[in-house]
Amino acid sequence: MRIKRVLVSGGAGFIGSHLCARLLKEGYYVICLDNFFTGSRENIKKLIGNKNFELIEHDIIYPFWKDVDEIYNLACPASPIHYQYDSIKTMMTAILGTFHMLNIAKNTGAKMLQASTSEVYGDPLSHPQKEEDWGNVNPIGCRSCYDEGKRCGETLCMDFNRQYNVDVKIIRIFNTYGPNMCENDGRVVSNFIVQALKGKDLTIYGDGSQTRSFQYVDDLIEGMLRMMATERGFTGPVNIGNPGEFSMLELAEMVIRKTKSSSKIIYKPLPQDDPKQRKPDITLAKAKLEWEPKIDLEEGLDYVIDYFRKELQN
């Protein structure tokens, strides 16, 4: 039987590396496409050498062609530090990159899963966020390159679906954490853990009352595979996240407790357009994908603390 060929754009990044590993385990031939802007060979070093794994260095703002059965479009910097570093490039990646991936899907008949984000809800007007919420997003702020880029990516997916019948599947990923996150890209879970392990102060932006929900990466990957397996015509969007809600202060205290750190908590001003609350309504994912997260924050943090402990020792 012919092995299914899957293209993973952004496959050397945090989420992409876990996805590539899982797809190989499931018996797929995996083509990992990455320009290594935020991803690294280190993340995928265990996969290199596998006969079913192919690594291609390519920037998806330029056209690309490969005959594949499925595409997971993940390529895009995801942390504010990285996506604001070259905001125009971020927007081009989110829009032109998605356009190029959709063209492959159009020409090969491949299904395409689009890694969208809870950022499309902006500073949400309702809580928890449901897929039918249209979002409250600033179109001209310094986060807009990412938020609006991702919104436009969703639009392109739906237009390729309506115009060319491309089988697209949109998921809106909520805050995800796990091994292979960058140590210093400003994302709160890795930030706090690394600060605590180094005995440095934990920085909270604002008064720490803003909430987020945190999903362990393995749960997300399971949700992605289930979404890809849905029938033709089911486009989503579907929220994939863990509805457990924690304030930044609670998270900081949990990390200090778990790492047994002597670090203190310090406060800095809130960045522009930082949403006050974020929590997914996962009713649709439960019903349609029979999916819900299995790993709670207490358990997931243990895995990531372990990971960063080893990384820092190295």
Ligand SMILES: NC(=O)c1ccc[n+]([C@@H]2O[C@H](COP(=O)([O-])OP(=O)(O)OC[C@H]3O[C@@H](n4cnc5c(N)ncnc54)[C@H](O)[C@@H]3O)[C@@H](O)[C@H]2O)c1
């Ligand atoms: N991590 C989260 O909490 C989260 C939440 C919502 C959505 N997402 C989405 O999931 C996807 C993966 O996020 P992540 O957390 O793994 O981020 P990441 O930065 O670790 O991974 C992104 C990958 O894309 C690559 N990339 C960036 N621009 C590219 C380009 N122009 N051409 C080719 N490759 C390029 C990077 O080198 C990197 O390997 C992103 O699309 C992001 O928007 C992530």
